[in-house]
Amino acid sequence: MNVFDYLMLINIFLIWSLLFVNIVLIVAGYVYYLKVEKEPPPEIIGEHPFVSIMVPAHNEGVVIVKTVTALLAFDYPWDRYEIIVINDNSSDNSAELLKEIQDTNPSRNLTVINTDNITGGKGKSNALNIGYQQAKGEFIAIYDADNTPEHKALRYLAAELKADDSLGAVIGKFRTRNKEVNLLTRFINIETLSFQWMAQAGRWQLMKLCTIPGTNFILRRTIIEAIGGWDEKAVAEDTEISFRIYLMGYKIKFQPKAVTWEQEPQTLGVWFRQRTRWVKGNVYVLIKNIGYLVDKDAKKIRFDIFYFLSTYFLLLTALVVSDIIFFMNMAGLVSTTIQGFSNLLWFTAFIMFILGVFIALTTEKGEMTVSNFFIIALMYFTYCQMWIIVTVYGVFQYLKDRIKKQDSKWYKTERFQG
Template identity: 70%
Template sequence: MTIADVLMVIAVVCIWSLLLVNVVLIIAGYLYYIQSENEVVPEIMGELPFVSIMVPAHNEGMVISQTVEALLAFDYPHDRYEIIVINDNSSDNSGVLLGNIQARYPERNLIVINTDSITGGKGKSNALNIGFAGSRGELLAIYDADNTPERTALRYLVAEITNDSSLGAVIGKFRTRNREASLLTRFINIETLSFQWMAQAGRWKLFKLCTIPGTNFIMRRSIVENIGGWDIRAIAEDTEISFRIYKLGYRIKFQPKAVTWEQEPQTLKVWFKQRTRWATGNIYVIVKNIPLLFDPSAVRVRFDIFYFLSIYFLLLTSLVTSDLLLILHALGYVHTTIAGLSSFLWLLAIILFVVGTFITLTTEKGEMSLSNVWMILLMYVSYCQLWMVVAAYGLYNYMRDLIFKREAKWYKTERY
């Protein structure tokens, strides 16, 4: 067996191991969705808790009014929640728009905190810490500035967390509001349903674990007080705080009936900037939490650390190695006797990808169509391959930030 054969075998084993883990998560997630469809969201027990809803916003004038109007329309008693918008060092008309909404709803608990370049402009985590300092709710809900949550979303989240003291946070589901805008947003819609939410559902079903997605979630105030707020160096503040919640011994539950609709990037440039930011942030969290692999009190965190390590390092390395060896073999520069087997397994992986992804789409009304089968196939050979570039560039950004000690800042996602 040649060196090329050895490398190919290692790469194929790694790729298929992670693929099978994903298949198991998708199956478990599908079962959880079927189960949750037949379950009634519990009623809120006892006195309704006061909730502080925080919305960090930087130059979000294009979408902020619609978001705040949706938050004001929750079917949760209006005197039992406040909305805190952190208008963080914005240079657009966000402040004027928010002031207009305050004038229209003088009786509502709508608070706008305006920061400048001295106090703000240092990223989402810093904005959340500013909002938290001015909040008074025993529960904290977070929404991004481009969200349009359904009326029942907050009530469902509150009901879940108040009925189970072991839960540190409860996350809802977000859907793609502009999924018909472009081919890219159709890919993102499929990705969101299949690889983000179905995997979340599977992890809850199997391990009673989920990762906070950054929006449409609720958590206990006592947790934020205990951990000293959000890590201002963390770009992926959602993943980072999830790990700290696990370490405190709490669980994070997924409630798919609590839904918000959000706007996704419509151009490749905006998408690439957003996803490399996520990758950079997640790599920071992985490196920061690797010591927890050896901490007996952090058992809940280990699966996620291994999972993220596998995705951002092992899978990336294996895919690059496998593709490079196949190309070099085809060009005659190296010889591998298992190139045929590797090609067969690659074809089988595509079939598994298409079938598994399509099955997950059947959980959503209007998504089970023949056109989506072709969309998934096209997604595999185009959109999914870009992930390798995103992960590699995210790693490069992380190393650059580490070397030059760059501070966190707002990475603005363009709105439409």
């Protein structure tokens, strides 16, 4: 056996190990789904907690009206929540549009904070910190500017958080509003569903862990106060704050009945830039918290750190290295002698992948279709491979920024009409 054999051996071990971890998560996620289906929706007992909803918005004129209108329509006492839109250094007509909404809803707790390039324009974390300064709620809810939450979403989130003091935050479910637009949005729709029902629901069921998704979540004001606001260097502020909540000993719960619909990238370019930001942000958070992997007091977040580490480094490295060795082997540049597994096994693993993802789709109305089954098969060869490229690129960009000692730039996802 040579060095390439050992590398391949490690890769095979990693790939299959992580595959089985995800299988366990799929099953656990499904068990949680059945549990949630049986339970009645959470109800607020006693007085409704006052909630500050913060919406960071940078040049969101295309979608902001719809979002704020949906927020105003929440099934929640009007006097028990406020909406704070941080119109962050926008150069479009967002300010005018927001003003119009304010004017037509004078009786509502709707605050618009317009920042300029001195006070704002430094990314989502900065915008949230600005909004937080004016927030009065004991609970803070965050929605992205492209979201259309369902009427009861806030009620369910607040009820869960109020009912259990051990919860630091509650996250809802997000769905793809524009899934019918093209194949890419269909891919994203399947991806988001499977991620939530596998990674979020599965981890909650097994370890009472979730990762805040950046929108449609609620958390305690005391937590923000304790951690001193959002980390402005973090471009994946959601992951970052999740880690901080774990470290404080709180749980983060997934409540799938609290649904919001969001607009996903419709073009490859937008998708690539958005996902690159996610990768860079998650790598930042991972490196920032990697020490906790060996910290005996941080037992709770060890799995999450391992999960991120395995996804962004171990699995990625295994896939890339095994692909490189495979192609070098084909070109006759290296030779490996380990036997490897049969094609039948790889094929069955592919079928397992399709079924695993499909299980997540069976939970949602109108998703359990034959076409989606084939789209999943197609995803394996296209979308999943694109993710490898994005991850490699994101990690490379992150390392480049670190070497050049640059702060990561916030890439604002472009919105589409409709």
